[in-house]
Amino acid sequence: MFKLFPVKGGLENVQGFFCGATNVGMRTKPSGTNEVEIAGDVAFIRSATPCDIAAVFTTNVFRAAPLRHFQKYPKDFQTDFVLINAKNANAMTGEKGIEDIDTLFASLAKKINVLNPVMSSTGVIGYRLPIDKITSAFETLDFNAKNSDQTAKAIMTTDSFKKELAYKVELEDGGSFHIAAICKGAGMINPAMATMLCFIITDADIPKSDMAELLQASTEDSFNRISVDGDTSTNDTVMLLANKQSGHYHKEAFEEALRKIMFELAMLILKDGEGANKLVAFEVTGAKNQEEAKKASRALSNSLLVKTALFGEDPNWGRIASTIGASGVVCDERTLTIHYDDLLIYSDEHRELDKEREEKAYKIMKQESFKISCDLGQGEGSYTSYGCDLSYEYVKINAEYRT
């Protein structure tokens, strides 16, 4: 048996890791919060000793330069340094974008000994990195800092709050280890892990072989289940770094901690969905199979009409039904039932909302988070995805993002 509990702060809890950020003026105008301005635009995470690393990247075919740079290392490479910048995605920059990363790392090597450094970028697509600005960061960064707060803030783009979490795992034999993570992401999140960066570090003595397996499975059940606007970016990255320094490990315990931390971060991203105010779970059960449940559930979390109805707090189940009907899954209006939380909204016997149920439905929809459950009555397949509402604010943020 083991115990798992949250601890204060973030990355600084994990033995042997350092992190920090600085500001080199890449954020050309206030991006909403002064906090971010001060926290900076170039950040790093490093370990005193070499780490094994596992990563999940975007499915977008235009993978950004840092992702392609990462993939040039041999399969089982170890690293001790991650360099991160905001405001420029280094995407669609061709071979030159990859060369720019090598140039940066050559300068970095003059300041600190690094092993196979990797990079991660977020921001606007199509512009070369400002090499001189980023290089200037190496003069001011304190490579022995343990400033998780600053690091989490420096990677924000349209995020309205920083996202960091840490857990301690205590094992039965008295041993313990830590796992901590920071991530960024607000808009453009999709069931394909879009415009998000997530860095997870641990001092657990995890075997390399477990890392990719557990990271992939947890990604599937966390970041791949959320949707803000259905788009998929060129830079999405989830990284897990393990320096093994605690000397302790327990697979089930690690898996539970990893799943918890990733699911909670995914919910934070959704909560911070650009202009979003509500977090809704779309549970589909009774589908012909799991693939169909997933299809229907994702159709709901991605539908503009559903999202605007959530924003309007309108218990219009017609949009829910219509979206399921359009999703291409096997269903029948006679076997379908729809619940909002525990309230029956639609079934073959109850098609029109009476005043009483309508009042109850309004109350449910006024909550910050609730569940919409649809049972298709066709089989055993089930899937839950998570979405948010679409507000005026979303349009404003995205109409004005670049300029």
Add this chain to the structure above:
Amino acid sequence: MFKLFPVKGGLENVQGFFCGATNVGMRTKPSGTNEVEIAGDVAFIRSATPCDIAAVFTTNVFRAAPLRHFQKYPKDFQTDFVLINAKNANAMTGEKGIEDIDTLFASLAKKINVLNPVMSSTGVIGYRLPIDKITSAFETLDFNAKNSDQTAKAIMTTDSFKKELAYKVELEDGGSFHIAAICKGAGMINPAMATMLCFIITDADIPKSDMAELLQASTEDSFNRISVDGDTSTNDTVMLLANKQSGHYHKEAFEEALRKIMFELAMLILKDGEGANKLVAFEVTGAKNQEEAKKASRALSNSLLVKTALFGEDPNWGRIASTIGASGVVCDERTLTIHYDDLLIYSDEHRELDKEREEKAYKIMKQESFKISCDLGQGEGSYTSYGCDLSYEYVKINAEYRT
């Protein structure tokens, strides 16, 4: 050879057809325009003689009652009457929804002789039709009216203007025929023909066998190429009625007229996209095959990030590239080129927008309509779909629609 020219007005141009509308108070509160209030909520189109009929319906599995009622007639049935109502979709109403239509037609038959009448409804999902109100319309409707303007207005829901068009075709042998149409549709339009009703009538002496073939092909190249918000409704219907009264027909001429009228109506729907201000053609060429071109083109016209960038008039080609990259088609950033109208925006050689091209791009994006062309450089496949921007207004309309 033949001549094709637009004529004033709408349905009244076609020999032997009658149409009109009345107001029975189904519109419970002002829906924006007083015009619509006055024009009414129950409308009809009828022919003095039996018509052949062809129809294309939604792909949503929850087909509304009027569509299922239509499909109960034998395959080659003729009709002379279409009853249309706004404000209530008669969808997700089960078998009772179909019985309600029979009840209405029984009342109608007491007022006027009708042959296999069909119905078409649009509005909110999940409520039974108000039988008494609709029946009361039969007392006030003038079945010998030729009021296309009133009919086109009565079928509007969130439309901000009525949509009607008419063409006259003159044949070389001196014969001529007319084709005219009305349609409604604004939000919820998708490459799957969503929330739109379109009624096309003609006095051309078209053989029944040509009707379904030409209607299907023209739907594919018109309503199926537009996207407002990617949703697909329970009620979409495109109907073609032919009473043959002109005694003239010419297949190529009819096809050209039908394609023209349907494409123009599709563009009107897009122009009236809820809260939309811009009409954009997304042309994809050089795809591996046509299927891939279609996939990429539709990904663009459906992307929230592309739509909000259009609204913000931001020449952010990164969102275009990223959306193509996420669409799952074969492409490579070295072979991709992007143009806005005739302006080169991205190619392997021109990745960053210089000031001059950026200024030009801004000017193009300020237009009411323009073209975004993406050549994938992978093959011969091409496809164009049409989309619009996403504004604050869209969110407002859809948050408030039902209540």
